[in-house]
Amino acid sequence: MPPPPRRPVHPPRKPGLHAASKPPPGEHGWDPVATWYDKLVGESGSDYHRQVILPATLRLLAPQPGESIIDVCCGQGVLLKPLLEAGVGQVTGIDASPRLIAAAKARHGAERRLAFITADVCVPGAWADGSHDAATCVMAVHDVADPVALFSNLARVLKPGGRAVLVLMHPCFRIPRQSHWGWDADQKIQYRRLDAYGSPQDIPITTHPGKNSGEQTLFHHRPLAELLTALGKSGLAVTACEELYSHRRSQAGPFSKAEHRAAQEFPLFLALTARRLQALTGK
Numbered sequence: 135m136p137p138p139p140r141r142p143v144h145p146p147r148k149p150g151l152h153a154a155s156k157p158p159p160g161e162h163g164w165d166p167v168a169t170w171y172d173k174l175v176g177e178s179g180s181d182y183h184r185q186v187i188l189p190a191t192l193r194l195l196a197p198q199p200g201e202s203i204i205d206v207c208c209g210q211g212v213l214l215k216p217l218l219e220a221g222v223g224q225v226t227g228i229d230a231s232p233r234l235i236a237a238a239k240a241r242h243g244a245e246r247r248l249a250f251i252t253a254d255v256c257v258p259g260a261w262a263d264g265s266h267d268a269a270t271c272v273m274a275v276h277d278v279a280d281p282v283a284l285f286s287n288l289a290r291v292l293k294p295g296g297r298a299v300l301v302l303m304h305p306c307f308r309i310p311r312q313s314h315w316g317w318d319a320d321q322k323i324q325y326r327r328l329d330a331y332g333s334p335q336d337i338p339i340t341t342h343p344g345k346n347s348g349e350q351t352l353f354h355h356r357p358l359a360e361l362l363t364a365l366g367k368s369g370l371a372v373t374a375c376e377e378l379y380s381h382r383r384s385q386a387g388p389f390s391k392a393e394h395r396a397a398q399e400f401p402l403f404l405a406l407t408a409r410r411l412q413a414l415t416g417k
Protein backbone atom coordinates (compact mmCIF):
# COMPACT_ATOMS: atom_id res chain seq x y z
CA MET A 135 0.00 0.00 0.00
CA PRO A 136 1.69 3.28 -1.03
CA PRO A 137 1.93 6.01 1.64
CA PRO A 138 -0.61 8.81 1.36
CA PRO A 139 0.63 11.90 -0.47
CA ARG A 140 2.35 14.25 1.96
CA ARG A 141 1.75 17.40 0.00
CA PRO A 142 -1.51 17.66 -1.90
CA VAL A 143 -1.03 19.95 -4.86
CA HIS A 144 -4.01 21.69 -6.37
CA PRO A 145 -4.05 22.96 -9.94
CA PRO A 146 -4.97 26.55 -10.69
CA ARG A 147 -8.73 26.53 -11.06
CA LYS A 148 -10.84 28.81 -13.19
CA PRO A 149 -11.76 31.59 -10.75
CA GLY A 150 -15.08 30.89 -9.14
CA LEU A 151 -15.59 27.34 -10.37
CA HIS A 152 -15.65 25.03 -7.38
CA ALA A 153 -17.52 21.86 -6.74
CA ALA A 154 -20.42 22.26 -4.36
CA SER A 155 -21.35 19.85 -1.63
CA LYS A 156 -25.07 19.52 -2.30
CA PRO A 157 -27.43 20.12 -5.19
CA PRO A 158 -28.93 23.59 -5.47
CA PRO A 159 -32.44 23.94 -4.09
CA GLY A 160 -34.03 25.72 -7.03
CA GLU A 161 -33.29 26.32 -10.66
CA HIS A 162 -30.27 24.80 -12.35
CA GLY A 163 -28.94 26.10 -15.62
CA TRP A 164 -26.98 29.10 -16.72
CA ASP A 165 -29.52 31.91 -16.76
CA PRO A 166 -29.16 32.67 -13.02
CA VAL A 167 -25.37 32.85 -13.37
CA ALA A 168 -25.33 34.71 -16.69
CA THR A 169 -23.99 37.99 -15.28
CA TRP A 170 -21.16 36.21 -13.52
CA TYR A 171 -20.29 34.15 -16.62
CA ASP A 172 -20.41 37.11 -18.98
CA LYS A 173 -17.99 39.00 -16.71
CA LEU A 174 -15.71 35.97 -16.33
CA VAL A 175 -15.43 35.39 -20.08
CA GLY A 176 -15.55 39.03 -21.16
CA GLU A 177 -14.97 40.22 -24.70
CA SER A 178 -12.27 37.78 -25.73
CA GLY A 179 -12.57 34.85 -23.31
CA SER A 180 -10.88 33.49 -20.21
CA ASP A 181 -7.17 32.83 -20.54
CA TYR A 182 -7.99 29.18 -21.32
CA HIS A 183 -10.32 30.36 -24.09
CA ARG A 184 -7.72 32.71 -25.52
CA GLN A 185 -4.66 30.50 -25.22
CA VAL A 186 -6.01 27.00 -25.76
CA ILE A 187 -9.71 26.54 -26.53
CA LEU A 188 -10.44 29.12 -29.23
CA PRO A 189 -7.21 28.58 -31.21
CA ALA A 190 -7.84 24.81 -31.25
CA THR A 191 -11.50 25.26 -32.19
CA LEU A 192 -10.66 27.54 -35.10
CA ARG A 193 -7.79 25.37 -36.30
CA LEU A 194 -9.93 22.22 -36.27
CA LEU A 195 -12.95 23.98 -37.77
CA ALA A 196 -11.00 25.77 -40.52
CA PRO A 197 -13.94 28.11 -41.25
CA GLN A 198 -14.22 29.12 -44.90
CA PRO A 199 -15.42 32.43 -46.30
CA GLY A 200 -19.13 32.40 -47.01
CA GLU A 201 -19.93 29.33 -44.89
CA SER A 202 -22.94 29.08 -42.61
CA ILE A 203 -21.84 28.08 -39.10
CA ILE A 204 -23.88 27.55 -35.93
CA ASP A 205 -22.36 27.80 -32.44
CA VAL A 206 -24.41 25.48 -30.23
CA CYS A 207 -24.48 26.56 -26.56
CA CYS A 208 -22.86 29.85 -27.58
CA GLY A 209 -23.17 31.44 -24.13
CA GLN A 210 -22.31 35.14 -24.27
CA GLY A 211 -20.81 34.65 -27.72
CA VAL A 212 -17.06 34.36 -27.18
CA LEU A 213 -16.59 32.39 -30.43
CA LEU A 214 -18.77 34.59 -32.62
CA LYS A 215 -16.28 37.37 -33.26
CA PRO A 216 -13.43 35.06 -34.35
CA LEU A 217 -15.85 33.30 -36.71
CA LEU A 218 -16.92 36.61 -38.23
CA GLU A 219 -13.28 37.66 -38.52
CA ALA A 220 -12.64 34.44 -40.46
CA GLY A 221 -15.08 35.75 -43.08
CA VAL A 222 -17.91 33.25 -42.66
CA GLY A 223 -21.13 34.24 -44.40
CA GLN A 224 -23.61 33.58 -41.58
CA VAL A 225 -23.13 32.75 -37.89
CA THR A 226 -25.96 31.60 -35.66
CA GLY A 227 -25.57 31.46 -31.88
CA ILE A 228 -28.00 29.26 -29.98
CA ASP A 229 -28.26 28.91 -26.20
CA ALA A 230 -30.91 28.11 -23.58
CA SER A 231 -30.10 31.13 -21.44
CA PRO A 232 -32.02 34.28 -22.47
CA ARG A 233 -29.62 36.40 -20.41
CA LEU A 234 -26.53 34.97 -22.10
CA ILE A 235 -28.14 35.44 -25.52
CA ALA A 236 -28.92 39.04 -24.51
CA ALA A 237 -25.26 39.50 -23.51
CA ALA A 238 -24.15 38.06 -26.87
CA LYS A 239 -26.50 40.42 -28.71
CA ALA A 240 -25.25 43.38 -26.66
CA ARG A 241 -21.68 42.53 -27.64
CA HIS A 242 -22.18 41.62 -31.30
CA GLY A 243 -25.83 42.23 -32.23
CA ALA A 244 -25.10 45.01 -34.73
CA GLU A 245 -23.33 42.59 -37.06
CA ARG A 246 -25.74 41.70 -39.89
CA ARG A 247 -24.21 38.25 -40.49
CA LEU A 248 -25.23 37.16 -36.97
CA ALA A 249 -28.47 35.54 -35.84
CA PHE A 250 -29.46 34.36 -32.37
CA ILE A 251 -31.83 31.68 -31.13
CA THR A 252 -32.86 31.09 -27.53
CA ALA A 253 -33.69 27.39 -27.23
CA ASP A 254 -32.96 24.19 -25.39
CA VAL A 255 -30.64 22.34 -27.76
CA CYS A 256 -31.86 18.97 -26.46
CA VAL A 257 -35.34 19.62 -27.85
CA PRO A 258 -35.90 19.17 -31.59
CA GLY A 259 -36.65 22.51 -33.20
CA ALA A 260 -36.98 24.26 -36.53
CA TRP A 261 -33.39 25.46 -36.12
CA ALA A 262 -32.06 21.89 -36.62
CA ASP A 263 -32.83 22.10 -40.32
CA GLY A 264 -29.78 20.58 -42.03
CA SER A 265 -28.74 23.90 -43.51
CA HIS A 266 -25.35 24.59 -41.90
CA ASP A 267 -21.90 23.79 -43.27
CA ALA A 268 -20.43 23.43 -39.79
CA ALA A 269 -21.29 23.53 -36.10
CA THR A 270 -19.32 24.15 -32.92
CA CYS A 271 -20.02 23.25 -29.31
CA VAL A 272 -17.42 24.73 -27.00
CA MET A 273 -17.09 23.98 -23.28
CA ALA A 274 -20.72 22.94 -23.06
CA VAL A 275 -21.14 19.17 -23.64
CA HIS A 276 -20.72 18.61 -19.87
CA ASP A 277 -23.30 21.32 -19.16
CA VAL A 278 -26.00 19.55 -21.13
CA ALA A 279 -27.92 16.81 -19.34
CA ASP A 280 -28.64 14.58 -22.35
CA PRO A 281 -25.70 14.10 -24.74
CA VAL A 282 -27.67 11.90 -27.16
CA ALA A 283 -30.32 14.62 -27.57
CA LEU A 284 -27.61 17.29 -27.92
CA PHE A 285 -25.64 15.32 -30.53
CA SER A 286 -28.79 14.32 -32.44
CA ASN A 287 -29.69 17.97 -32.89
CA LEU A 288 -26.08 18.82 -33.66
CA ALA A 289 -26.23 16.28 -36.50
CA ARG A 290 -29.61 17.51 -37.70
CA VAL A 291 -28.47 21.12 -37.89
CA LEU A 292 -25.74 20.15 -40.38
CA LYS A 293 -25.91 19.51 -44.09
CA PRO A 294 -25.09 15.86 -44.91
CA GLY A 295 -21.29 15.67 -44.69
CA GLY A 296 -21.18 18.86 -42.63
CA ARG A 297 -18.60 19.06 -39.87
CA ALA A 298 -18.75 19.64 -36.14
CA VAL A 299 -16.08 20.65 -33.63
CA LEU A 300 -16.59 19.93 -29.95
CA VAL A 301 -14.27 21.04 -27.16
CA LEU A 302 -15.04 19.87 -23.65
CA MET A 303 -13.43 19.29 -20.27
CA HIS A 304 -11.42 16.11 -20.68
CA PRO A 305 -13.80 13.46 -19.32
CA CYS A 306 -10.93 11.20 -18.21
CA PHE A 307 -8.91 13.75 -16.24
CA ARG A 308 -11.14 16.68 -15.28
CA ILE A 309 -14.07 15.59 -13.17
CA PRO A 310 -15.14 18.09 -10.49
CA ARG A 311 -14.76 16.61 -6.98
CA GLN A 312 -13.36 13.36 -8.42
CA SER A 313 -10.02 14.34 -9.96
CA HIS A 314 -7.18 15.99 -8.06
CA TRP A 315 -3.47 16.58 -8.10
CA GLY A 316 -1.31 14.75 -5.58
CA TRP A 317 2.37 14.75 -4.69
CA ASP A 318 4.47 11.58 -4.44
CA ALA A 319 7.37 12.64 -2.24
CA ASP A 320 9.37 9.44 -2.84
CA GLN A 321 9.30 9.66 -6.63
CA LYS A 322 9.05 13.44 -6.62
CA ILE A 323 6.22 13.44 -9.13
CA GLN A 324 2.96 15.26 -9.25
CA TYR A 325 0.31 12.71 -10.10
CA ARG A 326 -3.33 12.91 -11.14
CA ARG A 327 -5.68 11.08 -8.84
CA LEU A 328 -9.12 9.88 -9.95
CA ASP A 329 -11.61 8.86 -7.29
CA ALA A 330 -14.36 8.00 -9.78
CA TYR A 331 -14.75 7.92 -13.55
CA GLY A 332 -16.98 5.17 -14.88
CA SER A 333 -20.29 6.28 -13.38
CA PRO A 334 -22.21 9.14 -14.98
CA GLN A 335 -22.52 11.93 -12.42
CA ASP A 336 -24.38 15.22 -12.17
CA ILE A 337 -22.13 17.39 -10.04
CA PRO A 338 -23.26 20.77 -8.63
CA ILE A 339 -20.80 23.59 -9.21
CA THR A 340 -21.15 26.74 -7.15
CA THR A 341 -20.15 29.87 -9.00
CA HIS A 342 -19.37 32.22 -6.08
CA PRO A 343 -17.68 30.14 -3.39
CA GLY A 344 -17.62 32.01 -0.11
CA LYS A 345 -20.38 34.41 -1.09
CA ASN A 346 -23.16 31.99 -0.23
CA SER A 347 -25.14 33.26 -3.21
CA GLY A 348 -26.61 29.84 -3.91
CA GLU A 349 -25.84 30.24 -7.61
CA GLN A 350 -24.95 26.88 -9.07
CA THR A 351 -24.81 24.96 -12.31
CA LEU A 352 -24.66 21.23 -12.89
CA PHE A 353 -21.67 19.51 -14.46
CA HIS A 354 -22.75 16.30 -16.19
CA HIS A 355 -19.81 13.90 -16.16
CA ARG A 356 -20.13 11.12 -18.72
CA PRO A 357 -17.44 8.49 -19.37
CA LEU A 358 -15.72 8.76 -22.73
CA ALA A 359 -17.31 5.60 -24.16
CA GLU A 360 -20.78 7.00 -23.46
CA LEU A 361 -19.96 10.26 -25.25
CA LEU A 362 -18.40 8.57 -28.29
CA THR A 363 -21.26 6.11 -28.56
CA ALA A 364 -23.77 8.98 -28.28
CA LEU A 365 -22.02 10.74 -31.17
CA GLY A 366 -22.21 7.64 -33.35
CA LYS A 367 -25.84 6.94 -32.46
CA SER A 368 -26.65 10.53 -33.41
CA GLY A 369 -25.14 10.19 -36.88
CA LEU A 370 -21.86 12.00 -36.20
CA ALA A 371 -18.71 10.12 -37.22
CA VAL A 372 -15.62 11.20 -35.28
CA THR A 373 -12.83 12.17 -37.68
CA ALA A 374 -10.16 13.51 -35.31
CA CYS A 375 -9.38 13.76 -31.63
CA GLU A 376 -6.95 16.11 -29.91
CA GLU A 377 -6.13 16.41 -26.23
CA LEU A 378 -5.39 19.97 -25.20
CA TYR A 379 -2.92 20.86 -22.47
CA SER A 380 -2.63 23.86 -20.20
CA HIS A 381 -0.57 26.81 -21.35
CA ARG A 382 -0.03 27.84 -17.72
CA ARG A 383 3.38 27.37 -16.13
CA SER A 384 4.10 27.26 -12.40
CA GLN A 385 6.38 29.73 -10.63
CA ALA A 386 10.02 28.70 -10.26
CA GLY A 387 10.47 26.69 -7.07
CA PRO A 388 11.09 23.22 -5.68
CA PHE A 389 7.97 21.74 -7.31
CA SER A 390 8.03 23.57 -10.63
CA LYS A 391 9.77 20.80 -12.60
CA ALA A 392 7.25 18.21 -11.42
CA GLU A 393 4.34 20.58 -11.98
CA HIS A 394 5.57 21.36 -15.48
CA ARG A 395 5.85 17.67 -16.31
CA ALA A 396 2.36 17.00 -14.97
CA ALA A 397 0.93 19.88 -17.02
CA GLN A 398 2.46 18.30 -20.13
CA GLU A 399 1.23 14.80 -19.30
CA PHE A 400 -2.40 15.37 -18.31
CA PRO A 401 -4.66 17.19 -20.78
CA LEU A 402 -7.31 19.64 -19.66
CA PHE A 403 -9.63 19.49 -22.64
CA LEU A 404 -10.75 17.03 -25.29
CA ALA A 405 -11.35 18.30 -28.82
CA LEU A 406 -13.24 16.19 -31.34
CA THR A 407 -14.10 16.76 -34.96
CA ALA A 408 -16.99 14.86 -36.50
CA ARG A 409 -18.85 14.64 -39.81
CA ARG A 410 -22.56 14.24 -40.23
CA LEU A 411 -23.34 10.91 -41.88
CA GLN A 412 -25.49 11.11 -44.98
CA ALA A 413 -28.45 9.28 -43.43
CA LEU A 414 -29.41 9.96 -39.82
CA THR A 415 -30.77 7.16 -37.72
CA GLY A 416 -30.70 8.72 -34.22
CA LYS A 417 -33.73 9.86 -32.25
Ligand SMILES: C[S@@+](CC[C@H](N)C(=O)[O-])C[C@H]1O[C@@H](n2cnc3c(N)ncnc32)[C@H](O)[C@@H]1O
Pocket residue numbers: 163164165175207208209210211212228229230231234253254255256271272273274277278279
Ligand atom coordinates in the same frame (compact mmCIF):
# COMPACT_ATOMS: atom_id res chain seq x y z
C1 LIG B 1 -19.75 26.91 -19.90
S1 LIG B 1 -20.96 27.69 -20.89
C2 LIG B 1 -20.07 27.77 -22.45
C3 LIG B 1 -20.54 28.89 -23.31
C4 LIG B 1 -19.63 29.23 -24.49
N1 LIG B 1 -19.63 28.20 -25.49
C5 LIG B 1 -18.24 29.53 -24.00
O1 LIG B 1 -17.30 28.81 -24.35
O2 LIG B 1 -18.10 30.52 -23.27
C6 LIG B 1 -22.17 26.44 -21.19
C7 LIG B 1 -23.36 26.93 -21.97
O3 LIG B 1 -24.21 25.84 -22.28
C8 LIG B 1 -25.53 26.33 -22.28
N2 LIG B 1 -26.46 25.21 -22.15
C9 LIG B 1 -26.47 24.24 -21.21
N3 LIG B 1 -27.49 23.37 -21.42
C10 LIG B 1 -28.13 23.81 -22.54
C11 LIG B 1 -29.25 23.34 -23.27
N4 LIG B 1 -29.90 22.22 -22.91
N5 LIG B 1 -29.65 24.04 -24.36
C12 LIG B 1 -28.97 25.15 -24.75
N6 LIG B 1 -27.91 25.65 -24.08
C13 LIG B 1 -27.49 24.98 -22.99
C14 LIG B 1 -25.57 27.28 -21.10
O4 LIG B 1 -26.67 28.16 -21.13
C15 LIG B 1 -24.20 27.95 -21.24
O5 LIG B 1 -24.29 29.11 -22.01
